[in-house]
Amino acid sequence: MTEANVPRQPQAFALWRETQYTAARSPLGGIYYVVAWLLTWGLSEEPIALIVPGIVGAIVFSLLLLLRRLHRLPLAQTDAAQKRWLNLHWCLILITALSWGLAYAFVQQHPQLQSSSLIATLITIAFSTALAFNYAMRLRRAALTMLLIYLPGLLSLALDWREQYALLIVLGVYLSYLLLILRRSNREYLNTLALELQLLNQQERLEKLSRTDSLTQLGNRYHFNSLFPVMVANAQRHLQPLSLMLLDIDFFKRVNDQHGHAAGDSCLSDFAERMRQNFRRDSDTLLRLGGEEFGILMPNTSLEQARLMAEQFRQELEREGFTVSGASLPLTTSLGVGCYDGQRDRNAEAFYKRVDDALYQAKANGRNRVELA
Incomplete structure (x- = not known):
């Protein structure tokens, strides 16, 4: 969509901007889920012994990455088409987040992956932090995505809380901090959106003035x-x-x-x-x-x-x-x-x-x- 076709109505512009941001940021995030799982599996104590879960995880995250990349923006830039695209793409994001959350819980529980536990924890923190800054367009959906990444691992740690209570507390505190950051990022995004829309409207008014005869209000x-x-x-x-x-x-x-x-x-x-x-x-x-x-x-x-x-x-x-x-x-x-x-x-x-x-x-x-x- 060219600049001339950028919608000026607040709701339509907000939907268009969210669609553009989501389409630009989603494929890159999908790549890192694949890399994260390969690192977690490959740096475990016995990768060969974990060949089945390793390959299954790689296939799942690669398939989700492929689906993200294939799910291109709609040719028809209507509100209905963009809403359908966003809803379906957020489903892919949520499924990816849940898949990682389950993978993190699996790492916490599997004895042969204990050496990769720290790697998986750091990656989980990194993913949730990236979410707080890159997907603040939709506050509730981003918060749900963050919880899907975190909660399976936290529940897994809670099962062995006597040994893991320190990590459980630290991750729980950091999750609450990230939710606050997400809320602040959402406010900043909405403020930026309002400023951008204001600039577009001012530009439109100036263009209209440049094309209008001031006395008769006809085109000049x-x-x-x-x-x-x-x-x-x-x-x-x-x-x-x-x-x-x-x-x-x-x-x-x-x-x-x-x-x-x-x-x-x-x-x-x-x-x-x-x-x-x-x-x-x-x-x-x-x-x-x-x-x-x-x-x-x-x-x-x-x-x-x-x-x-x-x-x-x-x-x-x-x-x-x-x-x-x-x-x-x-x-x-x-x-x-x-x-x-x-x-x-x-x-x-x-x-x-x-x-x-x-x-x-x-x-x-x-x-x-x-x-x-």
Whole structure:
């Protein structure tokens, strides 16, 4: 998923971030479970005598590692798909943790593995510590995973508590410490998540400001320059019509000269609002291209459809006029309308020039009219 597609809604973003973190950290942890068991078995007093449990353990942890690696992120980045992926992947993590917990208990109870007991204990501490820092995204699941790693070994030590009470106490105290660390790591993760989401929202607002004309709240020239080539390319690729409408307010300079720039700004804002009222389709992109020039990008719209809409807008604008300081003033517009033609338009620039020429033709022919490119 690209940065542009990163979800901005808090719940969706939290789910996406957790999925990304889990997918990145899980395979590495799976490798170390395999290595840990091979070390515990290989450094025992008689590895050959323990060939059966050794191979069984190696197969179990290798299989769990393989399942983690094969369980890739869903192609569909929907909330439902990501939740299913997380639930299943956490099942693999929990099964791996329980497998190690049982392996640690087995080491504690088997006489021929007593020389590896210290190794298994250190590895158990290492795994649980890593969990406290790397899987703090889900507090309860991480705590459950930690308990599955620890409790079988602790219960095994409790069976021989007279001999193992010191280690039992130390591990129990350290487990309580790790649970506190896990809670703190979870708070830090949530704070970081909130900051990251805040930064994304600020970035989105800044991007929106950079693409929006401050006076009319329509898209600006920068937005048009970014969007227009993409829409032309899509029209080429999918063989779908793309119409472009360019509009210029007639005699706008007179409004500024005779009534002041405040009236001119009010005229521009009113014109933009009329555009919003007449061109209501979600697919249409309304833009202020500069000064008194406006534009509308109309995907999946034929030339005749665009012409009819342009003519309807022109007539309504002429009929209603514009009111400033209690006085009603005439308000008309000249329009150039064109539809992309792959045979005539070499690129987006050629298409734009053809429609721009139609706009200038409308102005040259007396204004307040629609000319087709």
